[in-house]
Amino acid sequence: MLKLLGIAVIVAGFALRLNPLPVIAAAALVTGLAAGLDVVAVISAFGKAFNESRYVSIVWLVLPVIGVLERAGLRERAGTLVSKLKLLTTGRLLGIYFVLRQATAAMGLTSLGGHPQMVRPLVAPMALAAAESRFGVLPRFWHERIRAHAAAADNIANFFGEDIFIAIGSILLMKGFLEQNGIRVEPLQLSLWAIPTALAALLIHGLRLALFERRLARDLGGVKPAADEDAAR
Amino acid sequence: MIGLHEVYDLAGLMFAAYAVLGVLGAGQRRWKNSAFWALLALSFLAGDALGDFGNGLLVLALVLLASLGGLKPPTSANTSDAQRLSSARRWGDRLFVPALMLPLVTVLGTILFKKLAAAGHPIVDPAQATLVSLALAVIVSLSIALPLLRQPWASPLQEGRRLIDSVGWAAVLPQMLAALGAVFAMAGVGQVVGDLASRAMPADSRLAAVVAYTLGMAAFTLVMGNAFAAFPVMTAGIGLPLIVQRFGGDPAIMAAIGMLSGFCGTLMTPMAANFNLVPAALLELPDRNAVIKAQLPTALLLLAFNTVAMYVLVWR
Numbered sequence A: 001m002l003k004l005l006g007i008a009v010i011v012a013g014f015a016l017r018l019n020p021l022p023v024i025a026a027a028a029l030v031t032g033l034a035a036g037l038d039v040v041a042v043i044s045a046f047g048k049a050f051n052e053s054r055y056v057s058i059v060w061l062v063l064p065v066i067g068v069l070e071r072a073g074l075r076e077r078a079g080t081l082v083s084k085l086k087l088l089t090t091g092r093l094l095g096i097y098f099v100l101r102q103a104t105a106a107m108g109l110t111s112l113g114g115h116p117q118m119v120r121p122l123v124a125p126m127a128l129a130a131a132e133s134r135f136g137v138l139p140r141f142w143h144e145r146i147r148a149h150a151a152a153a154d155n156i157a158n159f160f161g162e163d164i165f166i167a168i169g170s171i172l173l174m175k176g177f178l179e180q181n182g183i184r185v186e187p188l189q190l191s192l193w194a195i196p197t198a199l200a201a202l203l204i205h206g207l208r209l210a211l212f213e214r215r216l217a218r219d220l221g222g223v224k225p226a227a228d229e230d231a232a233r
Numbered sequence B: 001m002i003g004l005h006e007v008y009d010l011a012g013l014m015f016a017a018y019a020v021l022g023v024l025g026a027g028q029r030r031w032k033n034s035a036f037w038a039l040l041a042l043s044f045l046a047g048d049a050l051g052d053f054g055n056g057l058l059v060l061a062l063v064l065l066a067s068l069g070g071l072k073p074p075t076s077a078n079t080s081d082a083q084r085l086s087s088a089r090r091w092g093d094r095l096f097v098p099a100l101m102l103p104l105v106t107v108l109g110t111i112l113f114k115k116l117a118a119a120g121h122p123i124v125d126p127a128q129a130t131l132v133s134l135a136l137a138v139i140v141s142l143s144i145a146l147p148l149l150r151q152p153w154a155s156p157l158q159e160g161r162r163l164i165d166s167v168g169w170a171a172v173l174p175q176m177l178a179a180l181g182a183v184f185a186m187a188g189v190g191q192v193v194g195d196l197a198s199r200a201m202p203a204d205s206r207l208a209a210v211v212a213y214t215l216g217m218a219a220f221t222l223v224m225g226n227a228f229a230a231f232p233v234m235t236a237g238i239g240l241p242l243i244v245q246r247f248g249g250d251p252a253i254m255a256a257i258g259m260l261s262g263f264c265g266t267l268m269t270p271m272a273a274n275f276n277l278v279p280a281a282l283l284e285l286p287d288r289n290a291v292i293k294a295q296l297p298t299a300l301l302l303l304a305f306n307t308v309a310m311y312v313l314v315w316r
Helices: A002-015 A020-034 A039-052 A054-071 A074-084 A090-106 A115-135 A140-162 A169-180 A187-192 A195-219 A227-232 B004-024 B031-067 B081-118 B126-148 B155-187 B189-200 B206-224 B227-246 B251-266 B273-282 B290-313
Strands: none
Touching: A002 A020, A002 B155, A002 B189, A002 B206, A020 A039, A020 B031, A020 B155, A039 A054, A039 B031, A039 B155, A054 A074, A054 A115, A054 B004, A054 B031, A054 B081, A054 B126, A054 B155, A074 A115, A074 B081, A090 A115, A090 A140, A090 A195, A115 A140, A115 A195, A115 B081, A115 B273, A140 A195, A140 B251, A140 B273, A140 B290, A169 A187, A169 B227, A169 B251, A187 B251, A195 B251, A195 B290, B004 B031, B004 B126, B004 B155, B031 B155, B081 B126, B126 B155, B155 B189, B155 B227, B155 B273, B189 B206, B189 B227, B206 B227, B206 B251, B206 B290, B227 B251, B251 B290, B273 B290
């Protein structure tokens, strides 16, 4: 039971909104001590695990590319492109991205999306531009909510698409675990039974995006293009 | 054979450059940021030579730097809005070429390197094909972007440093949590939670067993931040003995929908930092739980759907 103290540290740390890094270090220390290790052994174990988890941080290699493209005006261009397409509302745009992301993930192409690669440079600026071209300058509340929804669409579509692909990590984990317990299943069976939830995710999140769009329109005063466009005519 | 080592060296050099730029940077020097990226560079370049205790001390130093006053975000962009707008007008849709090259080369490289390895030509370690392809995609994309868009040669590192400074300490959060997960596994935390969960939830009917399993998967994932850690524990505790063995359910359906119930938990927890907290930092959202809040209703509805779907389908 003492081993669960580490979890308590994490929960308390996140609840108090402390900086997560010292909270995680403290949780690791408490857990290791509770498991009967001494301080040096705990620090060593954590250091070893940190070193072996370096692959998690490889994604930051893309920042120089994203930064250069932002410097050259990628986000502005993505926005301009969207604001020319009048039918493309924020909700529809995120909906289209959701479908594309889920479909490609289902084919095993999970690296086609992602937060540093797609959401920050393309999806979020496009979703913002779709709203700005209809409602003008956005209040901070909506500006932040739209950005958060761009990230959410990427995550949800990815999670509930990738499990349809037969060679993804989670499918292999399930197959391996069941096999250890003497049950043989084909990866195809596992991936087929991911389809009902995938469809439900598409339906539920699609509906939520439609509602999001309606609330956005109601809150910011209906379809109202920027005033200078009328004046120019 | 090219593998993780080469990719780590590349990442190490990149972090080292951020550290140097932070010290040399005109105007505002950022010693703490520089020290933080320098330590990370050391970890990537020489982590295997530091020894376990050395790596542990390195992590503690990172934690100390991040908590004492914290890292500083970049004060301003390197370019003005007007400059970027005129650049956007100048280059037009050309801007999308290197942007789309990034995912495209990653995917094609992954497929190609795996095929080559299978055919007996392992140029790239097939187990690391995706990460090597990602690194390759960065190089390809940069070598197209710089001449095509006439960007200065130093700009990738200057702009990369601006972005990594805006992400700040959150950049090592996913790696820290992965390491914590390993310590939890070593201490056997999962076993304790699994025993607790299967004892706390009375699962003496079919419905109760299904509810205990799907909610247990989500709850355990919420705590551990990772459905993969929850799956073996909860399935050994509830899924297999009750749903499959006692009540005769289909193991494939139990496993597939059980895992997806865990994914609902992933959408709701700050412990899944790379999906939930890192994007909030990347998108410069002041509320670090903003992404979780946007996901919460979908996650809860899907969890309910999964519970009903498993109950209806698993005993077809």
